[in-house]
Amino acid sequence: MIIKINVMKTLTEKRVIDALSILHVKAENQKHSGSVSLPNAERFMAISVEQGNFLYLLGFLAKAKTIVEFGCSFGISTIYLAAAAKDNGGSVITTEMEAAKWGPALDNIREAGLQDFVTLFQGDAMVTLQDVKEPIDLLFLDGSKKLYLPVFELLKERLHPGSIIFADNADHAEAISFIDYVTSANDRFVTASLFDGRSIIIYVV
Numbered sequence: 001m002i003i004k005i006n007v008m009k010t011l012t013e014k015r016v017i018d019a020l021s022i023l024h025v026k027a028e029n030q031k032h033s034g035s036v037s038l039p040n041a042e043r044f045m046a047i048s049v050e051q052g053n054f055l056y057l058l059g060f061l062a063k064a065k066t067i068v069e070f071g072c073s074f075g076i077s078t079i080y081l082a083a084a085a086k087d088n089g090g091s092v093i094t095t096e097m098e099a100a101k102w103g104p105a106l107d108n109i110r111e112a113g114l115q116d117f118v119t120l121f122q123g124d125a126m127v128t129l130q131d132v133k134e135p136i137d138l139l140f141l142d143g144s145k146k147l148y149l150p151v152f153e154l155l156k157e158r159l160h161p162g163s164i165i166f167a168d169n170a171d172h173a174e175a176i177s178f179i180d181y182v183t184s185a186n187d188r189f190v191t192a193s194l195f196d197g198r199s200i201i202i203y204v205v
Contacts, residue, residue, distance in 0.1 A: 052080040066138075071095075071097075139164070140165075141167040
């Protein structure tokens with residue numbers, strides 16, 4: 001028996017497809033032109049199309065209504081998350097440290113037609129996310145790797161059994177403290193490595 005799941009409703013809308021296509025091309029062009037030499041305020045540091053589709057699918061299938069993102073950058077990942085939030089009747093709370101990225105990110109989210117499903121803060125995540133009150137269904141970590149554990153500690157009281165945490169760039173040295181924490185607490189978390197070890201998914205039990 002084959003069970004068909006009707007997903008990717010919002011992700012197949014023309015405005016969303018067009019916005020993501022343009023942004024992914026810009027990110028790829030920047031990467032191939034030597035983005036390492038650029039300041040963080042100008043670098044996309046974007047997830048791939050495959051990671052984006054996975055994020056959407058994760059949020060949609062988990063029926064995540066409250067999604068929190070640490071590290072919006074220019075909004076590529078936020079658009080995938082917001083598409084899932086829209087289909088679930090939920091919303092995304094996201095934050096970006098670089099002031100120069102806040103406006104362009106908001107513009108990109110608007111181009112995708114998803115601004116009504118996103119609250120975008122600018123500033124230190126340890127400040128901007130401290131007032132999150134809602135139970136968090138999906139937490140995406142993609143900002144400064146050294147802040148993965150502090151941000152997690154800040155938000156852990158808002159997580160619940162069934163919450164999902166997805167951390168990109170989990171193979172970075174600065175993320176080790178966070179990875180060690182969640183992988184050692186196997187009575188509280190189920191973890192799996194994804195995308196050739198670059199990412200980790202954590203399920204709260």
